[in-house]
Amino acid sequence: MNTTIMLFLLQDGITNGAIYALLGLALVLVFAVTRVILIPQGEFVTYGALSYAMLATGQVPGTARLAVAMGLVAFALDLFFARKALHARLVIRSVALNIVFPVALLGLVYALVGPHTPIAVNIALALLIVAAIGLFLYRIAFQPIAHTSVLVLLIASVGCHLALQGLGLVFFGAEGLRGPALSSAAVTAGPLRFTGQSLAVYGLTVGFIVALWLFFGYTKTGKALRATAVNRLGARLVGIRTTLSGQIAFLLASVIGAISGILIVPITTLYYDTGFLIGLKGFIAAIIGGLVSYPLTAVAAIVVGIVEAFSSFYASNFKEVIVFTLILPVLVLRSLAAPQVEEEKD
Amino acid sequence: MTQRLPLIIFALVMAVIPFVPGIPPFWIVLLDNIGLAALVAMGLVLLTGVGGLTSFGQAAFCGFGAYTTAVLTTAYGVSPWLTLPASLLVSGIAAVLLGLVTVRLSGHYLPLGTIAWGIGLFYLFSKLEFLGRNDGISGIPPLSIGAFKMLSPDTIYYAIWVAVLLSALLTMNLLDSRTGRAIRALRRGHVAAEAFGVQTPRAKLLVFIYAAVLAGLSGWLYAHFQRAANPTPFGAQAGIEYLFIAVVGGAGYVWGGVLGAAIVVILKEVLQSYLPYIFGGQSQLETIVFGIMLVMLLQLAPQGVWPWLMSKLPFKPTRKTPDTSVKLEHRERAPGTSPVLLHIEKARKQFGGVLAVNDVSFDVNAREIVALIGPNGAGKSTTFNLITGVLAATGGKIFVQGKEVENAPPQEVVKLGVSRTFQHVKLVPDMTVLENVAIGAHLRGNSGAIASMLRLDRTDEAKLLAEAARQIERVGLSDQIDQLAGSLSLGQQRIVEIARALCVDPMLLLLDEPAAGLRHMEKQRLAALLRQLRDGGMSVLLVEHDMGFVMDLADRIVVLDFGTKIAEGTPAAIKRNPDVIKAYLGAAA
Numbered sequence: 001m002n003t004t005i006m007l008f009l010l011q012d013g014i015t016n017g018a019i020y021a022l023l024g025l026a027l028v029l030v031f032a033v034t035r036v037i038l039i040p041q042g043e044f045v046t047y048g049a050l051s052y053a054m055l056a057t058g059q060v061p062g063t064a065r066l067a068v069a070m071g072l073v074a075f076a077l078d079l080f081f082a083r084k085a086l087h088a089r090l091v092i093r094s095v096a097l098n099i100v101f102p103v104a105l106l107g108l109v110y111a112l113v114g115p116h117t118p119i120a121v122n123i124a125l126a127l128l129i130v131a132a133i134g135l136f137l138y139r140i141a142f143q144p145i146a147h148t149s150v151l152v153l154l155i156a157s158v159g160c161h162l163a164l165q166g167l168g169l170v171f172f173g174a175e176g177l178r179g180p181a182l183s184s185a186a187v188t189a190g191p192l193r194f195t196g197q198s199l200a201v202y203g204l205t206v207g208f209i210v211a212l213w214l215f216f217g218y219t220k221t222g223k224a225l226r227a228t229a230v231n232r233l234g235a236r237l238v239g240i241r242t243t244l245s246g247q248i249a250f251l252l253a254s255v256i257g258a259i260s261g262i263l264i265v266p267i268t269t270l271y272y273d274t275g276f277l278i279g280l281k282g283f284i285a286a287i288i289g290g291l292v293s294y295p296l297t298a299v300a301a302i303v304v305g306i307v308e309a310f311s312s313f314y315a316s317n318f319k320e321v322i323v324f325t326l327i328l329p330v331l332v333l334r335s336l337a338a339p340q341v342e343e344e345k346d
Numbered sequence: 347m348t349q350r351l352p353l354i355i356f357a358l359v360m361a362v363i364p365f366v367p368g369i370p371p372f373w374i375v376l377l378d379n380i381g382l383a384a385l386v387a388m389g390l391v392l393l394t395g396v397g398g399l400t401s402f403g404q405a406a407f408c409g410f411g412a413y414t415t416a417v418l419t420t421a422y423g424v425s426p427w428l429t430l431p432a433s434l435l436v437s438g439i440a441a442v443l444l445g446l447v448t449v450r451l452s453g454h455y456l457p458l459g460t461i462a463w464g465i466g467l468f469y470l471f472s473k474l475e476f477l478g479r480n481d482g483i484s485g486i487p488p489l490s491i492g493a494f495k496m497l498s499p500d501t502i503y504y505a506i507w508v509a510v511l512l513s514a515l516l517t518m519n520l521l522d523s524r525t526g527r528a529i530r531a532l533r534r535g536h537v538a539a540e541a542f543g544v545q546t547p548r549a550k551l552l553v554f555i556y557a558a559v560l561a562g563l564s565g566w567l568y569a570h571f572q573r574a575a576n577p578t579p580f581g582a583q584a585g586i587e588y589l590f591i592a593v594v595g596g597a598g599y600v601w602g603g604v605l606g607a608a609i610v611v612i613l614k615e616v617l618q619s620y621l622p623y624i625f626g627g628q629s630q631l632e633t634i635v636f637g638i639m640l641v642m643l644l645q646l647a648p649q650g651v652w653p654w655l656m657s658k659l660p661f662k663p664t665r666k667t668p669d670t671s672v673k674l675e676h677r678e679r680a681p682g683t684s685p686v687l688l689h690i691e692k693a694r695k696q697f698g699g700v701l702a703v704n705d706v707s708f709d710v711n712a713r714e715i716v717a718l719i720g721p722n723g724a725g726k727s728t729t730f731n732l733i734t735g736v737l738a739a740t741g742g743k744i745f746v747q748g749k750e751v752e753n754a755p756p757q758e759v760v761k762l763g764v765s766r767t768f769q770h771v772k773l774v775p776d777m778t779v780l781e782n783v784a785i786g787a788h789l790r791g792n793s794g795a796i797a798s799m800l801r802l803d804r805t806d807e808a809k810l811l812a813e814a815a816r817q818i819e820r821v822g823l824s825d826q827i828d829q830l831a832g833s834l835s836l837g838q839q840r841i842v843e844i845a846r847a848l849c850v851d852p853m854l855l856l857l858d859e860p861a862a863g864l865r866h867m868e869k870q871r872l873a874a875l876l877r878q879l880r881d882g883g884m885s886v887l888l889v890e891h892d893m894g895f896v897m898d899l900a901d902r903i904v905v906l907d908f909g910t911k912i913a914e915g916t917p918a919a920i921k922r923n924p925d926v927i928k929a930y931l932g933a934a935a
Contacts, residue, residue, distance in 0.1 A: 037458070141641045148648060151400050154457060155593055156644045158586050163637030170631070280465065287458050317473040324466035331451050331459045 007192055009309045015198045015267075017305020018205040022260045023282025024297040025212055026253040028289060033225045033249035035150050036142055039157045041257050042279025043164035044130055046272055048258025049265035050172045052126040053179035058115035062171030063129050064106045070136035071102040077140060102132050119180060127258050134254020138246050146246060147232060161276065168272035176269035179262070201263050205298070208256065213294050225249065281308070284327045287334075353515065360507050364500045375499045378571060380611045381506035385564035387591040387603035388513055389557030394589065395597030396521065397553040398533030399449065400457040402585045403464030407558040409471050409580030410437040411565025416483040416575040417476065426489050426570055437562025438555055445554035449547060464585045472577035482576025489570045502571050509567060510604065513560055516799040517600050523798030523807060524791045527781055529553055531774050537736060538772035540756040541765070542850065543789035552795055590640055596650025598776070605652050613639070665828050668780070668811035670819070674790060677851040679763065684748040687712050687854050687885050688764075693732050694741035695725070702728040704909040705742065710854060715876060715886045717896045720906035721929060726889040727769050729906070730856055734766050735759040746854070761789060765850035767843035769858040769889070775832025779823060779842050782831045784814040786849025817845040822871060837863035841872070855879065857888040861895050873899045897921065905929070
């Protein structure tokens with residue numbers, strides 16, 4: 001084969017792989033802290049990307065209103081669960097987080113939106129919106145069942161994915177959208193041309209990997225989050241606020257998802273349901289990383305991206321088949337390497 | 347017959363429905379869809395709810411069933427009825443191939459693996475030329491009997507619901523049998539089941555294939571109902587939906603699958619037809635509401651609707667008490683010549699840098715009660731696990747009746763007449779005491795899955811249950827025989843474990859802390875039982891911390907400390923042994 005084609009495919013694979021790596025990292029993060037296998041990660045991607053794209057055309061995305069609605073539900077849940085011991089401080093905090101924050105955000109969006117709003121402002125708004133949605137999603141769907149089995153959490157996660165994907169269609173329509181590029185700079189190296197966009201993808205991915213690795217390995221909060229994952233009760237007994245850990249994890253995951261979305265929406269057209277498939281590929285990487293290792297997940301994601309690029313060139317019809325079958329031998333190896341431990345389920 | 351009565355009434359009601367005058371034809375279509383979904387859900391009940399193997403990929407097996415008949419009938423002109431065995435066979439073979447990989451996956455890798463191959467197969471269906479790619483295959487002939495063609499929804503209705511009822515019956519028969527108990531034990535981990543001879547990988551593969559064949563049957567019916575097959579209904583979304591159905595209805599219950607199918611199919615229909623009126627023409631609104639409802643349901647009733655309904659019933663279904671007069675033949679014993687029943691020679695177990703058992707040697711003779719004592723972490727339970735094959739020894743030899751056990755798996759060790767209880771009780775909490783104890787007799791029965799489904803196992807089954815009931819009586823728990831094992835006190839659960847171990851008809855009984863959690867009187871009764879067993883010819887090796895209990899009961903005591911044997915002798919000698927006193931009380935004492 002031709003070296004130039006191979007280089008192009010490699011470049012393409014690495015760019016996609018970097019995005020999958022970001023998503024894989026978020027999945028590992030959420031699973032490690034909350035034991036939730038975050039299927040709606042793909043929706044964070046589309047919400048981030050399409051909200052940004054709509055803001056760029058001067059429209060107010062429906063996601064901003066969704067954040068307000070979810071905040072209201074979260075507030076109601078807070079009140080309901082604390083009904084036996086309503087303290088003023090608790091209520092004020094809940095109002096501030098669940099009502100004031102999303103309403104203020106919606107107000108901000110209406111105030112700033114326009115065809116000439118700077119790109120940076122649009123990005124910030126899109127990120128804030130998705131962050132709020134991620135935060136409330138944990139409060140509403142997962143916090144009440146945080147103690148249940150991985151299976152129940154997984155099914156709830158699928159339920160969230162369905163609801164959010166359906167809402168995505170309502171907000172963004174069935175037509176695909178593209179967003180403006182972050183920068184028009186480009187570097188040429190031999191036959192390859194690196195756009196500012198793809199360089200941003202690489203840079204952010206590496207940055208996140210290092211940051212997460214440092215955060216979980218070397219900071220007290222990071223270690224507290226990991227402790228929550230291993231044993232919720234034990235973590236609570238030593239004074240870790242487990243609900244806060246879950247919220248932090250979801251907040252980080254939704255922001256990472258939204259960033260990935262904003263990074264790719266200038267490169268490819270995204271539809272309301274594209275996120276699911278992109279998320280699943282991040283998933284494959286996360287699984288190869290055993291849902292625990294960040295560096296391994298990143299490497300696996302690059303491999304997934306490259307395999308995808310090459311198979312779409314040689315056997316484009318069977319691209320998805322190849323990518324998804326790739327996972328099976330890995331899963332078997334993983335299971336054999338970590339012999340089954342007695343698990344008390346339910 | 348009284349247990350079959352609700353089923354017969356249900357069958358009659360279903361048979362009459364199409365004849366009710368004025369029933370909208372559309373309702374029949376809905377019932378057809380419910381039946382098709384119920385078939386798949388029933389397989390999932392067995393696989394996920396009962397067996398604990400979560401699969402998101404069942405829709406792919408429907409695809410195998412549907413595409414097999416689609417290709418055979420349209421391209422090769424094979425008669426639809428002849429394609430039924432082919433469809434089931436193809437789904438079954440696909441299940442064997444995928445199952446060999448899938449059932450090896452542990453923990454959360456399993457559901458993720460099923461999502462992966464579910465999606466992979468969906469893309470395969472939609473890309474293969476001979477399956478018609480995304481358009482699929484149309485023009486599939488209808489089912490027909492003679493000149494009568496099942497063209498309309500109300501004719502194929504009978505084919506679908508006969509399949510549902512038969513499958514329900516066979517599935518319930520299977521669950522209420524020797525094989526069924528083995529399957530039901532899977533969800534609580536494999537160590538306990540394997541200790542009584544259950545081949546857990548085979549049992550897992552069996553349920554996997556069973557669920558796939560039911561899905562294949564549903565796919566075959568679907569193809570002849572729609573008269574077409576395309577990839578969409580066999581994708582990941584559908585696979586997820588089938589799992590929902592099972593969870594909504596109650597994943598542990600056969601009828602939960604049917605009820606779940608009814609709830610979900612009707613709900614989707616209602617949402618699809620009424621939501622656009624409320625919210626004005628938006629499509630896909632039903633998925634939103636559907637997703638939200640699912641999350642709400644999990645928060646309010648994580649067990650599903652069926653068990654909730656059952657708990658509202660004014661009357662409780664009665665259970666038949668087994669007839670204890672039926673005799674179960676004794677296990678065939680190797681002609682034992684050696685008076686040494688268990689001989690351990692320099693057994694050694696290393697976990698990384700930790701030496702848990704350090705060259706320990708001791709014997710257990712016939713008709714003897716030997717106690718293994720030592721401070722916490724001395725390696726007592728590890729020694730048990732080495733003897734029973736749960737752990738592979740790093741070194742040394744273990745002989746049972748002069749025959750060397752070369753790191754044999756637990757299923758083989760139990761065949762030698764060595765049975766055990768566990769330090770942390772390993773019963774299936776949602777099975778009755780009787781059913782739990784009957785697992786102990788697993789190797790003394792021989793009926794397989796197919797015989798159980800067809801109820802050809804009844805004499806065999808009656809013997810096993812009779813034996814279980816006898817052992818429960820022997821340990822003094824006859825009053826609790828029909829209670830769920832999870833509802834007993836911890837002390838009683840330990841006694842249930844002893845009854846289960848006795849069902850093996852063992853020569854050597856290994857008891858791991860049997861007296862923990864028992865009251866004084868109960869301990870005395872337990873001691874009396876163990877003495878009676880010894881006098882009847884059995885040997886007992888027990889780990890126990892209650893020194894009064896041990897000193898009173900044991901003929902001989904072996905003391906371990908930090909994995910090393912420090913003393914062996916009669917209770918009186920052990921009490922005076924300075925090393926033992928040092929190990930328990932420290933050097934200064």
